[in-house]
Amino acid sequence: MGVGTFFTSKLDEALGWARKFSIFQYPFVTACCGMEYMATACSHYDIDRFGAGLPRFSPRQADVLFVVGTISHKMAPVLRRIYDQMCEPKWVVAFGVCTCTGGFYNNYATVQGIDTIIPVDVYIPGCPPRPESVIDGLMKLQDKIAAGAQRY
Amino acid sequence: MDGSAILARLRGRLGARVLETHEHRGDHTAVIAPDGILDALRYCRDDAELGFDLLMDLTAVDYAKYPGREDGPRFDVVYHLYSVPHNHRVRLKVPVEQDAASVSSATSLWPIANWLEREVWDMFGIRFDGHPDLRRLLLYEEFVGHPLRKDYPIDRRQPLIGPHV
Numbered sequence: 001m002g003v004g005t006f007f008t009s010k011l012d013e014a015l016g017w018a019r020k021f022s023i024f025q026y027p028f029v030t031a032c033c034g035m036e037y038m039a040t041a042c043s044h045y046d047i048d049r050f051g052a053g054l055p056r057f058s059p060r061q062a063d064v065l066f067v068v069g070t071i072s073h074k075m076a077p078v079l080r081r082i083y084d085q086m087c088e089p090k091w092v093v094a095f096g097v098c099t100c101t102g103g104f105y106n107n108y109a110t111v112q113g114i115d116t117i118i119p120v121d122v123y124i125p126g127c128p129p130r131p132e133s134v135i136d137g138l139m140k141l142q143d144k145i146a147a148g149a150q151r152y
Numbered sequence: 153m154d155g156s157a158i159l160a161r162l163r164g165r166l167g168a169r170v171l172e173t174h175e176h177r178g179d180h181t182a183v184i185a186p187d188g189i190l191d192a193l194r195y196c197r198d199d200a201e202l203g204f205d206l207l208m209d210l211t212a213v214d215y216a217k218y219p220g221r222e223d224g225p226r227f228d229v230v231y232h233l234y235s236v237p238h239n240h241r242v243r244l245k246v247p248v249e250q251d252a253a254s255v256s257s258a259t260s261l262w263p264i265a266n267w268l269e270r271e272v273w274d275m276f277g278i279r280f281d282g283h284p285d286l287r288r289l290l291l292y293e294e295f296v297g298h299p300l301r302k303d304y305p306i307d308r309r310q311p312l313i314g315p316h317v
Contacts (some may be wrong), residue, residue, distance in 0.1 A: 073311045074292045080313055108299040108309065109291070116314040 012148050019063075019089070020142040021051035026062035028082060031069025033096040036128035045131040050138055059085040064141065065118075070098035071111040083118045091121045091141060096128050103127060153201060155180035158242050161202065165195050171247075181243040189229075189246045190256040196233055196242065197261055204233035204242065207258065210268035212248075212276045216302040226250040227278055231258070248278055257283040275300040 027037060041047055041055065048054075056062040059082045071079055083092065094114055097103035100123045102112035114120060121144055124137035153161075159173045162182050169188030174181050184192045196204040209232040215221045225247035234241050246255055257280035258265035269280040270289035277298035280286060288295065294312060297304055309316055 073309075074290075076311065076313050108304070111311070111314065 013146075016146040016148050020145040023050070023052035023064050023138075023141075023145075024054060024056045024062045025052060025064045025066045025093075026057070026059050026082070026086065027055050027066045027068055028079060029066075029068040030071060030075060031096075031098065033068045033098070033128040036126075036131065036134070037066065037068045037095060040131040040134045045135065047135065047138060050135070050142065052138060059083075060087060062086055063090050065090065065092045066095055067092065067099045067114050068095040070103070070105060071114055071117075072109045073111060074109075076111050076117050079114065080117050091145065092118055093122045093124065093137060093141060094120045095124050095134070095137075097125050098127075100125055153238060153240050155240070155242065158202060158240065161199070162192060162195070162242075165199075166192055179241070179243060181245060183245045183247065186246055186248065186252075186255060189231075189244065190258070190261075192244060193231065193233075193258055193261055196244075201238075202242075203235045203238050205236055206234040207262040207264055207268070208232040208234045208241075210258065210265055210272065212272045212278055212300075214276060214300065214302045216250075227253065227276060229255050229272065229278060253277060254279040254281055256281050259283055274298065277301060 027034075029037060039045065059065070063086065065083060065086060067079065094100045098105060098110070099114045102110050106112065111117065122137045122141045124133055126133050129137075155175060155178065159180050159182055163170045163173065166184065166188050169185045169192070170182050171185055172183040182192070196202050209230070211230050213228045213230060214226065215224065215228065216226055227248040227250070229246045229248055231244040232241070233244065248255055255278060257269055259269065260282070266284065267289055269283055270285070270287060272278050273280065273286050274288040274290050275298055291299070292312060295310055297308075
């Protein structure tokens with residue numbers, strides 16, 4: 001911007017724009033999807049381009065919960081507590097079919113989709129999802145964040 | 153040592169407590185009576201010729217409603233042994249009646265049997281006499297029943313939180 005130019009915005013939009021490029025994820029990795037998550041997070045696919053390059057391994061410092069891998073009934077209370085510990089605003093990404101629906105595990109041990117326990121914003125299907133799907137899901141989450149779609 | 157020689161050696165030591173032996177595609181199996189399994193395992197481990205120093209796996213099978221075994225003992229507990237110095241293997245099986253559902257613990261012979269037996273207890277509800285700490289290994293304490301038993305309903309769910317779907 002040169003001298004004498006200006007632009008206007010709404011506070012919500014400015015906040016949304018800032019938030020969508022400063023995603024601090026908490027990777028809740030329980031299973032094989034974790035390998036694909038690592039591939040996406042590393043330099044080859046480089047999710048740092050989207051401002052999501054710094055995972056925080058404390059839920060209190062994170063604003064997006066990445067649930068990566070099968071969630072068993074034994075693990076469900078842990079996941080719920082992690083979610084409750086995160087500060088608002090917060091979002092949840094279900095990474096892989098197991099987190100979306102239980103995947104092919106319909107048995108005594110497996111939660112049939114994490115949305116039965118915590119609210120989910122973006123579902124990324126795949127077994128495991130390719131990095132392109134993950135980036136697509138991340139961009140959809142960015143749109144959602146920019147639009148101010150958040151749960152309090 | 154050749155597999156059939158291993159079985160012959162076991163039969164020579166345990167006599168009638170070896171109920172049956174068979175061989176399938178190079179895998180040799182001995183079915184041992186419940187009162188002889190601890191002796192058999194100890195002999196397998198300590199005998200210099202056998203030298204089975206590694207308990208590779210300890211698991212169980214539920215034969216409820218299995219064709220041809222309707223009247224027989226319901227469970228088999230299965231031991232897979234491997235000898236590192238001799239590079240040979242053998243499989244031992246123990247038939248277990250449903251009412252007793254109990255076998256001598258192998259924890260005194262191989263420490264790994266501790267967790268393997270806890271898993272079998274968790275999944276099949278078979279007790280191990282002399283086990284130091286027979287708690288569930290994989291499932292949670294609140295879980296009722298043993299899910300790998302054939303009479304555990306395939307659609308029974310016991311979530312700790314969330315809906316019962």
